[in-house]
Amino acid sequence: MRAFAVLLDRLAFTPSRNAKLVLLADHLRSTLDPDRGWALAALTGALSFSAAKPAIIRSAAEARIDPQLFALSYDYVGDLAETVALAWPVRPGANREPDLSQVVDALLTASKHEVPKLLEGWLDAMDADGRWALLKLMTGALRVGVSARLAKQALADFGGVPVEQIEEVWHSQHPPYVDLFAWLEGRSERPSPNAPARFRPVMLAQAIDEATDFARYDAQDYAAEWKWDGVRVQAVNEGGRRALYSRTGDDIGKAFPDVLESLGFEGVIDGELLVMHGHTIGGFGDLQQRLNRKTPDAALMGKHPAGIRAYDLLMDGDEDLREQPFSARRGRLEKLVARAANPRLDLSPLVAFPDWEALAGIRADPPAGDPQLSEGLMLKRLDSPYVAGRPKGLWFKWKRDPHLVDAVLMYAQRGHGKRSGFYSDYTFGVWREDSNGDRVLVPVGKAYFGFTDEELKQLDKYVRDHTIDRFGPVRSIRADMQSGLVLEIAFEGLQRSTRHKSGVAMRFPRVNRIRWDKPSREADELATLEALLSALARPARGLSGNS
Amino acid sequence: MKLKPQALLCPRPAGLYCPPGDFYIDPTRPVDRAVITHGHADHARAGHGVVAATPETLAIMAVRYGEDFAGRVEPLRYGETIERGGVDVTLVPAGHILGSAQAVLRWKGMTIVVSGDYKRRADPTCAPFEPIACDVFVTEATFGLPVFRHPPDSDEIAKLIKSLEQFPQRTHIVGAYALGKAQRIIRLLRQAGHDQVIYTHGAMARLDELYTGFGVDLGPLAPATVEKKAAFEGAVVIAPPSALEGTWVRRFADPVPCFASGWMRVKARARQRHVELPLIISDHADWDELTNTISEVRPEELWVTHGAEEALLRWSALNDIPAKALAIVGYEDEDDD
CATH class of the missing domain: 1.10.3260.10 (DNA ligase, ATP-dependent, N-terminal domain)
Structure with missing residues (x-):
């Protein structure tokens, strides 16, 4: 002990x-x-x-x-x-x-x-x-910041094997994992991963480098599809057992009984977990509400029904398709989804394009409907086998340009490790009118990356020179109509939030630029973010039930 | 009629005052005559007329305030007695830091012990606490809550040494109060076999020298100046806790911030300070040391000067020891600096 x-x-x-x-x-x-x-x-x-x-x-x-x-x-x-x-x-x-x-x-x-x-x-x-x-x-409240994913990586480090190998056998192993350790210490063979309805390690995409990759690769060799803004899942139905896994192999099935019920096929599907009203998807914020609940009630499932938008097929029945090219797997997937004929399972459509330039146009201006909620595009090499990990040159993600907002630095907190001695975590806010009609700043997010080491030094100096109050490791920075530092914040998405005073929460906010030149009073208003929120969030329509 | 202890010692705005002897103990403002228990700044202030203290404490005060910190000094070795207006004053080891003492006052058959700050466990940098039977025991209560039980020092130092093995590229910066705690940590590391150069913050160099002068072997030390950047990899650096929060730490690549203090026992306190390796090492008595000491000296009455007195008063009530809080203003807690 x-x-x-x-x-x-x-x-x-x-x-x-x-x-x-x-x-x-x-x-x-x-x-x-x-x-x-x-x-x-x-x-x-x-x-x-x-x-x-x-x-x-x-x-x-x-x-x-x-x-x-x-x-x-x-x-x-x-x-x-x-x-x-x-x-x-x-x-x-x-x-x-x-x-x-x-x-x-x-x-x-x-x-x-x-x-x-x-x-x-x-x-x-x-x-x-x-x-x-x-x-x-x-x-059961350890709360020491160790996720299942981190534990698997530690096992991989310990045994000197790729983490995908751990993920693959994880679900056939049970505490206290004696066979797993025997294998990782070289005392026995790798345990069989063949537990019923087990997880298969997933294939990941590289971020595309617009400057070099388009010249290097031929558009004819790739298929494109929308990058959906949900949660990557692996849906399994094998020998009468069903499971739903996150991309690192965590079993999340309990939170999505509606999805498990819809897996009326035999095989293993790779797809995106989304809130689906019929075949119209909801925003990430709606899905977040489902993810927050370990076991949902009927009301929540009725309000935010979940489903899978499929984009790959790893097993068709008991036939392993992973060695086959993407184009062949895709054909089999289309047939399987059609056969299943289930409203909670649909197909991620391919996006037709003649060349990279045309595709860039489609990405910049997605057609009406679901694609407007996407995070960008995925490019998949037509002849690519399904390879665990992040192989080079086979799959790419091409994200939409981030949203930008000019916000004012309000609080800063000291960093850890290499950032000891630097104020490196920044809380920023935008303007709104309070009940007296005065313009006040309301915090909308926190960013701790996106800047260079040199910029960090400058930001740290600004924090130290403009501190007006301290609370433990946090400093309050002067930020009003006359004085304040404007940060251009880039973020991927926006959600309604009851936990934040501003009512909005950003996804992946980071410092895109430091606007030394911009007066604080010219930073953005909360209304700007609220307008973006309305544009992004589609109201749930009365399409529940078997639509 | 029985003599009241207040006739021998009573709290006044400047601190604890002895009317028959006409002197204060650890006064918080300048007075004519003072007896000083130990060299920490809140107990040993500059500007008194005559100061009686151990030679070590007087030396510490001279280093901190300059040779002319008092009008006149009276060195009083452990066990020596001087007489002041009929009151016999003896200094007895308190085990807190080098030179720390309890002031024992004897007058007309009554004994009052002002223990100052103290601890009971062995400390390689100072003489161990000596319990003295007394009528009134005046105690601190910095860690006067049952949640404060300091683990053995050797366990805490072992944690630090293990971390040095696990993270050989990272500099371990130990926040430790510059007088007493810093030298004790260094000595404990030496006892555990750590014989590499230990780097120290500029604020403690003269105190390190003073300790060495009194025969405390600190081993190889070097100043943690910027030029030595490469040498810090895998090394131990000792600095005042406040330095961990300033720009000073930037000279170390990916440091492990450690903090040696009794407060590290409570996780929220460690988290609040961004400490990655809390070391529960204190120069103050923990709950068990406080209560065991009181049981041992069996005073007729217990007076509590400063700290978490509420729980200690409760414990005294449960154990039928009359006790009261003096609530002396001005004593701080160097463990938290």
Whole structure:
């Protein structure tokens, strides 16, 4: 348990992805089976203990600690598990500290009545870090910034294999992943990926380089389609089992029962998960509402019905098509989608074009309808096999030019790692009228990239020279009608948001240019963003049901 | 009639005052006669008439304020007693930093111990705390909450050494208070076998020299100046915590910000400071040290000078020890700087 506790503690304070990978791979190297596998399962949220409830933790603390001292402590720390972990008065003569696997085994099999006694014994046997790890493990709230994707990358680093190989076998493996580690340590063959309805690693596109790629590649060799603004998914129906995976192999089926129900085919489809009113798609914001819910209710599914817009076919029945060229797979896909005849499954149409120049015109001015909601175009080489990873020259994404807005710098926060000592995270705002008719700035987003190292130095200096207030690591910057720094912000999309005071949330905002020349009062108005929002968001139409 | 302890010691605006001896202990403003427990700036101020303190504390004050920091000094070694208006004053080790002392006042059969800032665990840079039985024990309560239990120093230093192995390209900058904490961290690293050059911020060079002069072996040190940029890779740098937040840290490529303080026990405090490797090392007694010390010296009465006194008063009530908070204004907490 100690090694796991130390790892959790370290991960909780480590912001950088690379540093997290070092810590994870190190843990996998220095910890034995089955503890390391359980650690991985705990970090990726693959463990849950139905008999362990927060109420048990609270009553254990109340039985051991003076209520006034506990209240003072909780008031100071602000987190129940952490308070109990720190303030727990250890009784002498405790047992040996348990291994993580002992804790997991016991919790998986214990009844609700057995948990309190187990808990008390463990709390006595551990130090504060161990107790914190235990309590977070029990309540399933590790929150140390490790996604399943990061864990898979750590496994790949640990074993020296491409991450796609991990993704491919991931769903046939179960905690504590003993076979997986045996393979990654070269002690056995690669485990068979052949679990029913398993995930296949996906093929990714490179960003096109407009300056060189169009001269290098022949337009005749490529098909084009719209790049849909949803979530890339792999929909599987094999041997009566259905699954819906994200592009990194996370199973998201539970959140989309309506989509799972629609998989009336045998095979594996690659496509885009979208909100679909009939064959008209909704904006990303609508899909976001579905993604936010682990299990949706009927009302939400009725309001934002989800479906798949298919663009590739990996398995047709039990026939593996991945070695075949795109053009052949596409033909099979079209037939399969027609056969399925399901309103929740349609086909991503191909965009016809004679040459690159014509395609550029189509991209700049997409036709009415769904294409206007797209993020740009995808180019796929007609003879390309379906290759896991991001192979060169086969698939390209050609995004639309981003939206731009001129905003005023309002707050800045210090960065981490290579940006220690620099104010590198910027909150920016646009103008609106308050109830008195005065123009005030309202924050609309946060950006922390898009600028060069040299520009970072200039921005940092500006922040330090124009600070009017400080809150911990955050500085408030002078920003009013007379003074302020205008940042040209580029972003990919805009959504309505109830969490932001401004009511809008940007996707991928970044600093496109620093407008040293522009007076702050000439920055954009919130109304400009609201108009863009109306243009982007299509109202949900009364087309629900079997339309 | 029994003598009231207030006759021997009482709080006044300038600090704790001893009427029969006519002197203050750690006064927060200039006075004629002062007894100083230790060299931290909030306890040891410049401008007093006569200052009695340990030779180490007097040396620290001279480094910080110049040789003329007081009208006259009276060096008082641990265990030596001087008499002031019938009051016997003895300085006894407090285990806080080099030269730190408890002031023991004895008068007409009554003993009051003003412990100053103290801790109970071993510290390779100073003499260990000596418990003295007394009628009134005056304690700090910086970490007077049951959530503050400092882990063993060796565990925390092991964390730092492991991180140096895991991230050999990155500079580990340890924020540590320039007087006491910095030298203790260096000494602990040496004890753990770290024998490479340790780079230090300019603000602590003279204090490092002072410690070395008193026989604390700090090993090879070098100033963390900009010209040495390449040498910082994989090295330990010790700096005052405030330096971590300034432009000073830019000379280090991709540093790991560490912070040595008892406050690092609480995750929100570490996060708020952008600390990547919190080191829970404090020169103040934690909850167990506070309560064990009070149990050990068994005072008739407990006075709490500064810190989180509420929980300590509750604990005293539960343990039938009469206690009160003095709420002395002006004592800060160098652990948080």
